Amino acid sequence: MEADERDLRIVRTEGRLIEAFLRLKSGRSFKSITVSDLCREAGVSRATFYNRFDSMEGILDAAIDSVLGSLPAMERCINAYRWSGMMGGEPLCVHVRSHPELHGLFYDVEMHGRIVERKAERFSEESWRTMSRFGDLTREQYMDFVRCQLAGCLSAMASKAGCSDEEWSGTRKVIDDMALTFLNNHTV
Numbered sequence: 697m698e699a700d701e702r703d704l705r706i707v708r709t710e711g712r713l714i715e716a717f718l719r720l721k722s723g724r725s726f727k728s729i730t731v732s733d734l735c736r737e738a739g740v741s742r743a744t745f746y747n748r749f750d751s752m753e754g755i756l757d758a759a760i761d762s763v764l765g766s767l768p769a770m771e772r773c774i775n776a777y778r779w780s781g782m783m784g785g786e787p788l789c790v791h792v793r794s795h796p797e798l799h800g801l802f803y804d805v806e807m808h809g810r811i812v813e814r815k816a817e818r819f820s821e822e823s824w825r826t827m828s829r830f831g832d833l834t835r836e837q838y839m840d841f842v843r844c845q846l847a848g849c850l851s852a853m854a855s856k857a858g859c860s861d862e863e864w865s866g867t868r869k870v871i872d873d874m875a876l877t878f879l880n881n882h883t884v
Contacts, residue, residue: 710748712738714759715797722800726756726807756807760814763791763798788846789853789868793861803857808850812843845875 716738720729731752735742749755792802801807816839833841852871856864 706748709740709744710758713740713745713748713755714762717755717759718797718801720800721759721804722797724800726752726804756810757814759801760811761818763802764788764811764815764818766791787849787868787872789849789864789871792853793864799857802850803854805851805854808847808854811850812846815846816843841875845871 713734716734717729720733720737729752731742731745734752734755735745738745745755749758788802792798802811819839819842849871852867856867859867
């Protein structure tokens with residue numbers, strides 16, 4: 697078997713495991729999902745699971761990273777606002793709200809700390825250099841802002857899970873306005 701073909705199989709299998717995890721998570725707590733449950737749902741063996749992940753925490757992190765990695769970086773959203781007056785890209789709150797399969801993970805308050813820290817770990821030096829050109833925040837202050845913004849966004853999403861799109865739109869505007877006011881007060 698060629699390397700490219702094997703790599704594609706690995707990617708597909710990991711994708712099936714992540715999708716199965718998100719399906720299971722939509723109706724259960726994280727702690728109640730076992731490797732056996734996940735493998736049964738994904739149609740793979742336990743050996744296949746353990747060839748790719750060390751633990752259930754590994755699949756949790758992979759699911760979070762998969763969602764966060766598919767969204768525009770925060771600095772691109774903010775830069776678009778600076779140039780056009782509108783946030784650019786699809787923010788996390790809009791993406792999660794429009795994908796019901798993500799609700800079990802992102803509306804679960806017990807998962808919020810893990811999601812925030814995964815986002816912080818993914819924040820690259822390049823992202824920091826881009827953002828530092830626009831203001832007087834230190835890296836630590838900016839990371840505190842990112843954590844605060846994301847924690848607030850996750851909390852608002854969870855508390856407004858059953859509200860109408862119109863009501864959510866008003867909540868989202870308040871969140872965006874507060875974040876942008878903070879950033880505008882710290883820009884050069």
